[in-house]
Structure formats: C-alpha cells, structure tokens
Amino acid sequence: MTYCLGIKLNQHMILMSDSRTSAGVDNISTYSKMWRYGVPGDRQMVLCSAGNLATTQAVITAIEKDIREAAPVNMLTVKNMPDACKYIGNISVECQKLNTGGGPVFETTFILAGEIVGSPAGLYMIYSQGNFIASSSQVPFLQIGETKYGKPILDRVIQEKTPLDRAVLAALVSMDATIKSNLTVGPPIELYVLDIASLQEGRYVAFDSDDEYMQKLRKSWNILMEQAIDKLEPLHWN
Amino acid sequence: MTYCLGIKLNQHMILMSDSRTSAGVDNISTYSKMWRYGVPGDRQMVLCSAGNLATTQAVITAIEKDIREAAPVNMLTVKNMPDACKYIGNISVECQKLNTGGGPVFETTFILAGEIVGSPAGLYMIYSQGNFIASSSQVPFLQIGETKYGKPILDRVIQEKTPLDRAVLAALVSMDATIKSNLTVGPPIELYVLDIASLQEGRYVAFDSDDEYMQKLRKSWNILMEQAIDKLEPLHWN
Numbered sequence: 001m002t003y004c005l006g007i008k009l010n011q012h013m014i015l016m017s018d019s020r021t022s023a024g025v026d027n028i029s030t031y032s033k034m035w036r037y038g039v040p041g042d043r044q045m046v047l048c049s050a051g052n053l054a055t056t057q058a059v060i061t062a063i064e065k066d067i068r069e070a071a072p073v074n075m076l077t078v079k080n081m082p083d084a085c086k087y088i089g090n091i092s093v094e095c096q097k098l099n100t101g102g103g104p105v106f107e108t109t110f111i112l113a114g115e116i117v118g119s120p121a122g123l124y125m126i127y128s129q130g131n132f133i134a135s136s137s138q139v140p141f142l143q144i145g146e147t148k149y150g151k152p153i154l155d156r157v158i159q160e161k162t163p164l165d166r167a168v169l170a171a172l173v174s175m176d177a178t179i180k181s182n183l184t185v186g187p188p189i190e191l192y193v194l195d196i197a198s199l200q201e202g203r204y205v206a207f208d209s210d211d212e213y214m215q216k217l218r219k220s221w222n223i224l225m226e227q228a229i230d231k232l233e234p235l236h237w238n
Numbered sequence: 239m240t241y242c243l244g245i246k247l248n249q250h251m252i253l254m255s256d257s258r259t260s261a262g263v264d265n266i267s268t269y270s271k272m273w274r275y276g277v278p279g280d281r282q283m284v285l286c287s288a289g290n291l292a293t294t295q296a297v298i299t300a301i302e303k304d305i306r307e308a309a310p311v312n313m314l315t316v317k318n319m320p321d322a323c324k325y326i327g328n329i330s331v332e333c334q335k336l337n338t339g340g341g342p343v344f345e346t347t348f349i350l351a352g353e354i355v356g357s358p359a360g361l362y363m364i365y366s367q368g369n370f371i372a373s374s375s376q377v378p379f380l381q382i383g384e385t386k387y388g389k390p391i392l393d394r395v396i397q398e399k400t401p402l403d404r405a406v407l408a409a410l411v412s413m414d415a416t417i418k419s420n421l422t423v424g425p426p427i428e429l430y431v432l433d434i435a436s437l438q439e440g441r442y443v444a445f446d447s448d449d450e451y452m453q454k455l456r457k458s459w460n461i462l463m464e465q466a467i468d469k470l471e472p473l474h475w476n
Contacts, residue, residue: 062341148386156463165472166464173467177390191473203475215474220470225394226404228462229411233457234403235429237441 001066001184002033002145004048005154005171006111008123008135012164013021013113013194015046016171016177018145021053034190035060037075037114041199045075045084045114046192051128051232052106059088059094059108078225080119082132085112089130096128113194149181150174168193169217171189176218189214239422240271242286243409244267244349246361250402251351251432254409255286256417258398258424272428273298275305275352279437283313283322283352284430289366290344290384296333297326297346305352317387318357320370323350327368335364347382351432359434386421388412406431407455414456418466427452 001022007014017033038044049056066074078084088110096105107128115121123135125142131203135142142161143151150173157170168191178185187209194202207214239260245252246472255271269291278280287294304312326348334343337392345366365382373380378398381389388411395408406429416423421435425447432440445452 033290046263101249101263140347148419149390151419152387152390153261153463154466155418156460157417157467166467169467169470172473173470177393180393181389205473213471217470221466222394224466224469225391229391229395229404229407231462232407232411232458233451235406235443235451236442 001145001182002050003032003150003178003182003185004050004111004144005141005150006048006113006123006215007141007154007158007167007171008113008144009140009162009164009167010160011124011196012167013046013121013196014167014171015048015111015113015162015177015192015194018047018175019184019188019190020184022184028186030186030188032188032190034192034210035063036192037063037206038077038201040201041117043076043114043116044194044199044202045116046194046202048111048144049108050110055092055106055108059092059110062091062095063088066221070193076086078116078200079111080116081114081122081124082115084114084116085126085132088112089126089132090115092128093223094127103218111142111144115194115196115199117199121194121198138230146178146182146185149178149186158224164193172214173221176214177219180218183219187211187214239420240288241385241388241413241416241420241423242271242278242288242349242382243379243380243408243412244286244361244363244373245392245396245405246359247378247397247400247402247405248398249434250390250405251284251361251434252357252405253284253286253351253430253432254347254413255428256413256423257296257385257426257428258422259291260422263441265384266424269423270426270470272430273301274430276300276439277314279355279441280354281314281354282432282437282440283350283354284324284440286349286382287346288315289346293333293346294407295329296336297329300329300333312452316354317362319350319352322352322354322425323370325372326350327364330364330366330367331368349382353432353434353437355437355470360431374438377405383414383418384423387447388418390414402431409457410452414459416458425449425452436464441445448461
C-alpha cells in the first residue's frame with residue numbers, strides 16, 4: 001500500500017508521500033513516489049502515485065522519454081493542468097494495457113498538483129481509468145492509497161484558508177497516524193510545498209525513519225491527544 | 239457498514255456500537271447492534287455485531303430461543319467467556335450455512351465482552367468462521383466493521399491503565415470520526431460500561447443524532463484538534 005496526500009490552500013499546495021512498497025509482508029522495499037517537473041517562470045508540477053509499482057515506473061519512464069525526445073505533447077509543453085492530467089491518464093491506461101495480456105489489470109492512481117503560466121493552479125486525482133477530478137474548495141485535499149486512518153484529522157483541520165504551517169503539521173500527523181496503524185505505509189516521508197503564482201521551484205524535505213523532528217512530533221502528538229481528550233466534558237451518567 | 243468497539247481496561251469494559259444498516263446508499267435503516275445477557279451476581283455479557291443483518295438477526299433469535307427453551311447450553315448456562323464465544327460462533331456458522339444455499343456467504347462478526355462467576359472477565363472478537371480471539375494487554379481494544387477512521391485516536395490513547403472517563407471519551411471521539419468520514423456508520427450511538435468483578439448490570443446510554451452532548455463534543459474536538467496542531471513545533475525549512 002501507499003499513502004499520498006495533496007492539499008490546495010489559498011496560496012500554497014502541499015504534496016506528501018510515503019516510500020514503502022510491498023508485494024506481501026515479506027517483500028518490503030523503499031521507492032520514492034514523488035516526481036517533479038518544472039521550468040522556472042513557466043510551470044511547476046508535482047506527481048505522486050499509489051498502486052502497482054511496475055505500472056508506476058512504466059508511466060514515469062514514458063513521461064521522461066517524451067521530455068527527452070521533445071515529443072509534441074509532454075509535461076513541459078502541455079498548456080494547462082487539465083491537459084497534463086489527460087496526458088498522464090492516457091499514458092497510464094496504455095501502460096496498464098501493455099502489462100495485462102488479458103489478465104488482471106495492475107492499476108495506479110496519481111495525484112498531480114501544479115501550475116502552468118497563463119492558467120490556474122490545480123490539484124487533481126487521476127484515476128487508473130485515465131479520467132480525473134479536481135479538488136474542491138469545500139474539501140481542498142485529495143488522498144490516494146491507504147486513506148482512511150489519516151482522514152479524520154484532515155476533515156477537522158483542513159480548509160482552503162488554513163495557514164500553511166498548520167496544514168503542513170496536519171498532513172504530517174495524518175501521515176504519522178497511517179504509518180502507526182498500517183505496516184504497508186512507511187518512511188521516508190517526502191514533502192513538497194509549491195507557492196501558488198510563483199512558478200518557481202518549491203520547498204522539499206524528506207524525513208527518514210529516525211528523523212528527530214518526526215520522532216518529536218509523534219511523541220508530542222500522543223501527549224497532546226491525551227490532553228485534548230481530558231479537556232472534553234466527561235460523560236455524566238444519569 | 240457498521241462500527242463497533244470494545245475496550246478492556248483494568249476495572250471496566252466499554253462497548254460501543256453505531257446503529258446504521260445499509261443495503262446500498264438508497265436503503266438506509268436503523269437497528270441496534272448491541273444485546274445484553276445477564277443474571278446479577280452470576281454473569282453479565284454484552285454482544286455487538288457487524289455484518290449481514292439477516293445473519294445477525296438469525297443468530298440473536300437463536301440465542302434468545304435457547305434461553306427461552308432452557309437449552310442445555312445457552313448464554314445463561316455457559317461456564318466461562320471462551321465457552322460463550324464458542325457457543326455464539328457455532329450458531330453464527332449454522333445461520334450462515336442456512337442462508338447461503340451454495341451462493342455467497344452472508345457473514346457477521348461479533349464482539350463479546352463479559353464476565354461469568356468463577357472465571358475471568360474477557361473481551362473477544364468472534365469471526366464469521368466461528369473461531370475467536372481475546373484482546374491483549376498490549377492492545378486492549380477490538381474493533382469490527384469500518385475500523386480504520388477511528389483507530390488512530392485509540393492507538394494513541396487507550397491502554398489497560400487508561401482511566402474510564404478518558405477511555406469513554408476516546409471511544410466517543412473514535413466513533414464520531416468514523417461517522418464524520420463514512421456515511422454507512424450513523425447514530426444512535428449505544429454505549430455500555432461493565433464494571434469488572436461486580437457481576438451487576440452496567441451503565442447504558444444511547445446518543446441520538448441530535449444529542450446535545452455529542453454535538454458539543456464534536457465541536458469541542460474540532461477546536462481542540464486545531465489547538466493541538468498549533469502546539470506542535472512547526473517545520474523549519476532549511
């Protein structure tokens with residue numbers, strides 16, 4: 001499994017992904033699930049994936065080949081974010097077809113966040129069928145993979161107007177809850193923040209399993225949860 | 239779907255269940271998923287179910303028939319909690335067999351908490367296959383149904399030594415997170431607390447959808463989550 005998360009705030013977009021891949025609990029490995037495509041002043045995009053690793057790698061290879069060979073349509077030439085989604089969706093469907101041979105389909109789902117000059121910034125989920133949806137102002141986050149453990153904190157904290165620091169912390173808590181509850185999601189955790197309307201490279205950080213900041217955050221959150229529970233009005237039995 | 243939760247503390251056991259049943263999103267109904275069997279001074283047991291409603295009702299009907307007709311083995315004669323689990327597991331397997339006719343199996347999973355005089359109190363999960371497990375002192379809670387949304391708060395707060403008030407609040411927050419994130423889990427929420435070693439009837443309360451206490455708890459928790467996030471050390475970008 002995998003857990004990836006995208007959040008679109010008023011001024012920023014946050015992308016986060018874990019790095020664990022598993023083909024059974026006895027076959028665990030570490031692969032980044034985050035890729036970046038950008039030309040300063042022209043476009044900045046971040047892609048995250050959840051699903052079959054072979055399909056994911058085939059899609060990424062095809063995207064990079066198109067850029068290298070300057071194909072008419074590629075990530076550095078598409079005109080806007082919906083076109084970028086359509087482009088990736090098509091490649092994904094092709095790669096899944098190639099790998100099936102009539103057997104089971106090895107699906108991959110993507111989150112794409114980015115901005116291209118002259119068109120609006122956007123956060124999208126690209127389904128394995130190649131179609132896609134944008135985030136909404138009501139629920140400005142999208143999740144793929146093992147989404148349930150980390151959803152409650154986002155449901156309670158994340159809105160478009162949420163300040164960046166708070167949203168980053170909520171995303172880290174959401175990821176940490178998922179890692180704690182599910183063995184198939186694991187570090188390094190990758191985090192990327194894009195500044196909307198800048199078209200410049202964003203900020204990137206990766207947290208290893210022994211990262212001091214994440215360990216401190218986990219301990220603090222455990223204590224804060226107990227304290228928060230104790231601040232609730234206890235149930236008065238009649 | 240359904241969400242039921244059992245917690246075994248040092249001195250108490252907590253059982254909680256939602257009341258929504260659904261056969262598709264256009265066929266929603268309300269049924270209690272909690273049943274109690276007790277004889278003061280001799281035994282107290284609480285049963286919760288998640289799964290097929292017809293199977294559940296068949297099991298409950300069979301349990302009640304055995305009590306009414308004073309069958310040699312019934313909930314008021316079994317000698318200890320493992321025997322009670324075995325008894326319910328057998329009935330459950332029988333009911334599932336009757337209803338399939340070779341087609342799909344309509345499964346139900348149970349949580350059983352209770353105590354019978356002369357033997358230890360226990361919290362158990364009875365699988366649809368009729369076998370069962372007890373809770374552990376490391377992880378003294380069991381969940382059935384839609385378990386993921388409500389697990390992180392339990393993972394962080396619940397231990398055997400957790401005070402009753404705190405554990406009840408964590409259970410309510412866990413249920414509320416699940417209701418907020420999943421349409422197929424809904425009120426009334428039923429809550430039962432058994433005092434270990436008392437063998438007396440426990441405390442019971444049900445919260446309707448418009449329950450003032452639950453509404454206040456939900457609002458308070460939203461605020462407390464924002465406050466807790468803001469108390470974490472923000473990420474310092476290099």
